[in-house]
Amino acid sequence: MGNPLVNANRVYLSAGSVSFNFANVTLYARDPQAAGRGKDIDYNGVYCLNAHNGKLLWYFPTAGDAMPTPAYAYRSLYISTGDGNIYAISARTGHKRWMTHVGGIANMSSPAAWHHRVFVSMSVIPDLYALDARTGRVLWKASIPGAANTGMGDVSPAVRHGIVVMDAVADPRLIDGHPTLTTIVRAYNARTGKVLWTHNMGRGPKVPAFKGGVPMIIHGMVYVGSPITSDYEAINARTGRVMWTWHVPNAGPAGAGRGAPTYYQGVLYISTGPDVYALNPKTGQVLGHRHIGGRFGIVSPTIVGGTIYLGNSWDWINALPVKSVNPHFQLRS
Known part of the structure; x- marks a missing residue:
């Protein structure tokens, strides 16, 4: 549900199922069997396409849905996911640079980057996080x-x-x-x-x-x-x-x-x-x-x-x- 992100000759897309949305989280708390956890997760992740011909250049799979739009900075993509993780991914290769688990759920809040910091907001555990863009270390939360x-x-x-x-x-x-x-x-x-x-x-x-x-x-x-x-x-x-x-x-x-x-x-x-x-x-x-x-x-x-x-x-x-x-x-x- 994120927006396409275009940089140079590449298009970056995030994808995630809404089968396990916020309503399903509350249902899971009451009746885990009825919540349908794990449905439609096969395409969760970040995709990189050639902007000229649409050819898939790489795919980075995530266990949680990747509904936010990635932030591009410092030759990396930063994305938060529905399983409470925040990732830095090489924009060129799609390889993971780091992952930090903060908990909560990433819905449609897209990360923002500024001065080698990445700002990410999560729900259920409602916090705003500032992370070191190079290491993923949490600098502060509020x-x-x-x-x-x-x-x-x-x-x-x-x-x-x-x-x-x-x-x-x-x-x-x-x-x-x-x-x-x-x-x-x-x-x-x-x-x-x-x-x-x-x-x-x-x-x-x-x-x-x-x-x-x-x-x-x-x-x-x-x-x-x-x-x-x-x-x-x-x-x-x-x-x-x-x-x-x-x-x-x-x-x-x-x-x-x-x-x-x-x-x-x-x-x-x-x-x-x-x-x-x-x-x-x-x-x-x-x-x-x-x-x-x-x-x-x-x-x-x-x-x-x-x-x-x-x-x-x-x-x-x-x-x-x-x-x-x-x-x-x-x-x-």
């Missing part, structure tokens, strides 16, 4: 208090300028008989793990499927959504001060705000709900939008030249002119 459900394991950490940002759904409560959650955003010092600030994005109904919003950092600002409230916020990365909040219209019962925004030529592009939006990153003002249909989950627009590429729940791959979303767009040479 958590978000009250992280619930798949929580931190569904959200990829963002790191920039020595700050790591994570968020998770937390503090489950029944209100008027209905399950609710909050979304907590927390920033850490990337070198030490010290908490820099914590922000609560608000409480809302427990939505189905993926419940977190993937953060993105650019120009000293954190941009992050919350499907619980269907809001996106711009937060100062150093202070935690909220600069603006934008509520997604037409969010639907599943909520909106899962995918990280894409920053392109001074504008934020967000695919959420059934629509694609262009926002002013300084004010949150909507500059334009286009209705596509279906639903956009953990999807961030990929923009090349004047074209936006993205997929949706209708299993479509869409190619949209940027100008059809943002009428003010002018392609820079």
Whole structure:
């Protein structure tokens, strides 16, 4: 369920079965025989293909599902898996450089690399880990208090300028008989793990499927959504001060705000709900939008030249002119 990662003339893909997903984990705790552990695991692992002809160059099998997108850095691929392991793999040969077992489950939280550190978040045991990229040694770990459900394991950490940002759904409560959650955003010092600030994005109904919003950092600002409230916020990365909040219209019962925004030529592009939006990153003002249909989950627009590429729940791959979303767009040479 990860995204293709392209580097030079190679494409790296991760694969994993969702047969043993979080719901199956809780079922396994109650009735191991009914959980179906081990189904559809034959293709778990990381694949490397020739970008020009699709030829398989190597395959690195893993016992746990490899749902996150690998991080590429220092000629290595870094991936976390559903059996609680974190791997460094040679990007050229597919050989294992190191493996560290931390426990928990890797859902869709993709690793991030910065200054010879790798940041990985896991669920069930809800922790964020900083590892030495060369040896796999755990340098520090931290958590978000009250992280619930798949929580931190569904959200990829963002790191920039020595700050790591994570968020998770937390503090489950029944209100008027209905399950609710909050979304907590927390920033850490990337070198030490010290908490820099914590922000609560608000409480809302427990939505189905993926419940977190993937953060993105650019120009000293954190941009992050919350499907619980269907809001996106711009937060100062150093202070935690909220600069603006934008509520997604037409969010639907599943909520909106899962995918990280894409920053392109001074504008934020967000695919959420059934629509694609262009926002002013300084004010949150909507500059334009286009209705596509279906639903956009953990999807961030990929923009090349004047074209936006993205997929949706209708299993479509869409190619949209940027100008059809943002009428003010002018392609820079």
